[in-house]
Amino acid sequence: MASFVEVCRYNPNKPVPVYSTSLPCVCPCRVSTRKALILPHFSEYSSLRIVRDVKPKPLFRSRAGRISFKRRFLTAVARAESDQLGDDHSKGDDGTIQNVEEKQRKSSQLKKRVIFGVGIGLPVGGVVLAGGWVFTVALAASVFIGSREYFDLVRSRGIAKGMTPPPRYVSRACSVICSLMPILTLYYGNIDISVTCAAFVVAMALLVQRESPRFAQLSSTMFGLFYCGYLPCFWVKLRCGLAAPSLNTGIGRTWPILLGGQAHWTVGLVATLISFSGVIATDTFAFLGGKAFGRTPLTSISPKKTWEGTFTGLVGCIAITILLSKSLSWPQSLFSSIAFGFLTFFGSVFGDLTESMIKRDAGVKDSGSLIPGHGGILDRVDSYIFTGALAYSFIKTSLRLYGV
Structure with missing residues (x-):
């Protein structure tokens, strides 16, 4: 059965009437009809796609057509399930690969720790055996680097959020003082007077600074002198004293x-x-x-x-x-x-x-x-x-x- 469409002029304010007239059929039971169909506004067709060269589908499907449609549907479902299983397997494979990479990374890091640990431990053992000025100078160098790291931690964002860190020139001066403490311990045998004088000088430098002095600056600096400078000096007393x-x-x-x-x-x-x-x-x-x-x-x-x-x-x-x-x-x-x-x-x-x-x-x-x-x-x-x-x-x- 073929049909033709008659479309009137398009008015943007009015829906488009479409007249569908069926061609006369040889069968006497068919009655020709002429009905007016109302198409929606043209703006509603914005999401539609025009497909060319598409064969018209019959209005009524035969039994064989319905069977073929079911087969296609079941085939599509089976493909979707197989794809999903494939994705699950790929995810499992990705998880396995990630676990293997994580183990390899940890193994490499552990190997690096062992290598550098042994590489550092042997020279340290030699320094301890040597004693005297060799041991003291090596300790002083470690104290200087460690005190620099300590004051960097004090000035970091995490600690500096809740307190005012000491000025940079004070922290550098404290690092130098801490590194001199082991040398003074070896030379004088006792550094109580030296530590007291150093603490007094640092406290005065903090109190007379241009900006408003804070107690957090004083406490973090004094702890730095004690933690990074005074306590390591006991190793000099132990080894050389x-x-x-x-x-x-x-x-x-x-x-x-x-x-x-x-x-x-x-x-x-x-x-x-x-x-x-x-x-x-x-x-x-x-x-x-x-x-x-x-x-x-x-x-x-x-x-x-x-x-x-x-x-x-x-x-x-x-x-x-x-x-x-x-x-x-x-x-x-x-x-x-x-x-x-x-x-x-x-x-x-x-x-x-x-x-x-x-x-x-x-x-x-x-x-x-x-x-x-x-x-x-x-x-x-x-x-x-x-x-x-x-x-x-x-x-x-x-x-x-x-x-x-």
Whole structure:
């Protein structure tokens, strides 16, 4: 059946009447009709697309047509399901690839940490064995870099939002003063007067500045002098100040005379080596124990630390301290070795949490980027800052004849 359309002139204000007239059919049952159809406004055709060369579809479909339509519909559904499964598999593959890449990244980072850790540990061991001015100058350089990182953290956005940081010239002057403290400790043996004078000068510089002085400036600066300058000086007192020879140390008998002979192995050298080893054991065993058994968070300051890892670090520190004490024959008492190991562990954890608190308030992950895979100097020496003071105080006050 064919039809033709008669369209009148288009008036934009009126709908378009369309007259459809059917051609006469041979069948007598068909009646010719002439009806007026109203088309919608032309603006409603804006979303329609004109398709050319499209064959007219019959008004009524045969049974075979309906069957073919069902087949096409089922085929389309099957394709859609297969595509969805393919997407799910691709997503699973993407997730697997991401997990593999994450593991590779962590493995590479761990490898980098181990390589640079060993590369730093060997020179540090040589510096500790050398002692004297070599040890002191190396410590002074570390203190200068660490104090610079500390004042950068104080001036960062995270901390500076709630306080007024000290002026830049004051922070630089404090970094220089902190680096001079270990040298003055070795030269004079005591720096109480020097620290007092330095604190007075810094406080006066803050009070007479042009801008309005703030208590936050004074408190952060004084803590910087104490944290970055005064506390590290106890390592000089421990390594170079305790010059009593450790006569029972077996390695001292075979030590070359050109390097000082048996007199080179003093109580200060043995105590420093044991303290350093205890700190390393604490960090290593706490990391391994936290990975294997960690379930209960230790504190909100450092969410990755757990009670299980901390307890493992304590056991490892005490075990290493006892082994080295037996090997180096210092201290003589087993109880003293356990107490020395416990103080080393406590100073290590307390120093680590203190630096974590500063970094958390500053809103940064690392104090710097000087050491690849480790961060800054403060990230590596934070566990040693309080340990030297505790070790020196314990030996001076609790060990009779320095534990010999």
